[in-house]
Amino acid sequence: MRRADRLFQIVQFLRSRRLTTAQWLAERLQVSVRTIYRDIQDLSLSGVPLEGEAGIGYVLRHPMDLPPLMFEREEIEALLAGVRMVKAWADPQLRQAAESALAKIHGVLPPPLRDELNRNQLLAPETRPLPLHWLGQVRQAIRQRHKLLIDYRDDSGESSRRCIRPLGLFFWGQVWTLCGWCELRNDFRNFRVDRVQTLLDSGETFATVAGQRLEDYLARHVCAEPLVPTYNS
Numbered sequence: 001m002r003r004a005d006r007l008f009q010i011v012q013f014l015r016s017r018r019l020t021t022a023q024w025l026a027e028r029l030q031v032s033v034r035t036i037y038r039d040i041q042d043l044s045l046s047g048v049p050l051e052g053e054a055g056i057g058y059v060l061r062h063p064m065d066l067p068p069l070m071f072e073r074e075e076i077e078a079l080l081a082g083v084r085m086v087k088a089w090a091d092p093q094l095r096q097a098a099e100s101a102l103a104k105i106h107g108v109l110p111p112p113l114r115d116e117l118n119r120n121q122l123l124a125p126e127t128r129p130l131p132l133h134w135l136g137q138v139r140q141a142i143r144q145r146h147k148l149l150i151d152y153r154d155d156s157g158e159s160s161r162r163c164i165r166p167l168g169l170f171f172w173g174q175v176w177t178l179c180g181w182c183e184l185r186n187d188f189r190n191f192r193v194d195r196v197q198t199l200l201d202s203g204e205t206f207a208t209v210a211g212q213r214l215e216d217y218l219a220r221h222v223c224a225e226p227l228v229p230t231y232n233s
Contacts, residue, residue, distance in 0.1 A: 088124040091135035167214040
């Protein structure tokens, strides 16, 4: 768990309990009591209204708003719109994560703002015209830098087998494309995810090579001119 997430969880626990000991927090968050003491001190120095002492426990002196409540109304709307788009257009794992994020946002909003945003009119209907079952595997391969073996059908209907080094996913409003370094063409290539016929994670890790990175692709294609979807053969 990241430290920022742990601090957030500590405040959440303190908001929901009358008295919370460092030992109880340490057990729930799976860290040492000494770590909790440091976290409590840092929270106090940052302005969280804590009261208590080591060995007895801690309470919040008065109700407080968590950092997400410091967002502007339009910032919250932007987050909600993004979450709803992910729910409509991403793979099941990201959709579940988006649902969890949405619940967290709602959970810390004050009632008036929560009621207003529940009536939010920024919607993203789930009318996906393409299969999304590869997206989760592709995201994991990008994160782990694993080569992918794919059977791909291009826009002319021709099929080919490729070994690619996946670099990034692009969403164009109607389709997802995978940008990668194609070992067959020895160059960058873009593949529409819905045209991938089969996909296998080879388990083979590829090295980051200058000239073959996502930033190299972006420097070549984005900085020179507006990026448009192209599907290479």
